[in-house]
């Protein structure tokens with residue numbers, strides 16, 4: 208459906224409420240805070256319906272074109288971002304967890320949910336005739352930008368902490384992007400990316416300053432709603448770093464509620480690592496967001512100061528959800544448990560959703576009888592060093608049958 212911009216009313220500041228016209232594009236409000244995209248829901252309702260959506264064969268996020276703030280929706284799936292499976296977890300031995308679903312976003316082209324944001328950002332950059340895009344990233348946003356830039360023949364410049372997992376840095380270089388490893392934190396890389404983008408007029412795909420990115424991330428909520436046939440789950444567990452996913456998920460459900468396609472918005476649960484929990488702290492204390500000194504094995508949610516913190520706080524509060532923290536050990540145990548139980552190998556940040564779910568059930572914040580969707584945001588293959596901490600690769604056996612039989616005997620398999 209071309210000319211989608213007719214459905215965009217404009218932008219609205221999440222802090223001071225100031226409104227802006229759809230064009231010219233601006234990253235942030237005059238007050239420095241982030242913007243939300245506001246749609247013309249009545250106009251949309253007249254031309255778009257659940258039935259029209261159902262009849263649309265497009266499998267990627269582009270099936271939701273009318274709810275994206277782009278002039279034109281691509282006519283082909285491209286690298287095929289989104290359209291990921293929503294899997295029901297096989298029932299455990301107890302009666303618990305009868306309605307547990309995993310949204311498997313490890314299956315995106317670069318292996319993480321970030322592809323949803325990048326896809327919309329890249330399309331938007333092309334509409335603005337930008338040829339070079341820059342991002343600061345803990346790793347996945349960069350790998351994602353590098354992949355999509357490769358597909359569309361654009362230049363990608365990446366600022367990432369030099370300590371990012373090797374697989375992610377390798378991905379970035381394999382896709383042919385320019386990688387500037389920063390000998391500092393993600394937060395320092397972020398500030399640099401702002402300076403560079405402004406200096407050279409490049410398009411910024413850094414999280415928390417570009418409203419296109421939450422709009423891209425919201426497609427995961429649109430998919431969940433459609434896959435559950437518009438019957439909302441009780442809870443959605445969201446691994447949270449900057450808060451862009453949490454804000455985006457809320458926005459997706461909010462848009463659907465405004466269209467009258469769903470009645471209620473599920474309770475959104477922001478899961479953070481114990482030592483990277485600025486958002487959960489603000490939720491619990493009721494005070495303003497304050498930076499923390501973040502360190503966690505879950506590199507993708509290792510953030511001192513959440514750049515989309517206000518959107519995330521609003522998402523959790525308005526949806527009737529809550530915040531929860533998990534330790535690194537709980538994350539790594541959850542990662543192993545999830546993989547063993549379901550066949551999905553998640554990176555530590557993604558496994559935090561599962562660890563957070565287990566903890567919430569354990570603490571009776573959520574009952575096993577309630578339905579929950581866990582966002583599995585990134586693939587375990589992106590960081591095997593962390594995953595190796597909870598397993599042991601056995602030493603080799605002699606290539607003869609008795610040695611194998613002895614091995615199996617010791618494993619209690621014969």
Ligand SMILES: *Cc1c(COP(=O)(O)O)cnc(C)c1O
Nearest residue numbers: 347448449450451452507584585
């Ligand atoms: C980026 C990321 C997150 C956190 O998303 P935010 O928008 O920063 O809160 C969670 N999991 C994975 C795998 C990520 O790459």
Ligand SMILES: [Zn+2]
Nearest residue numbers: 220223236238
């Ligand atoms: Zn403002």
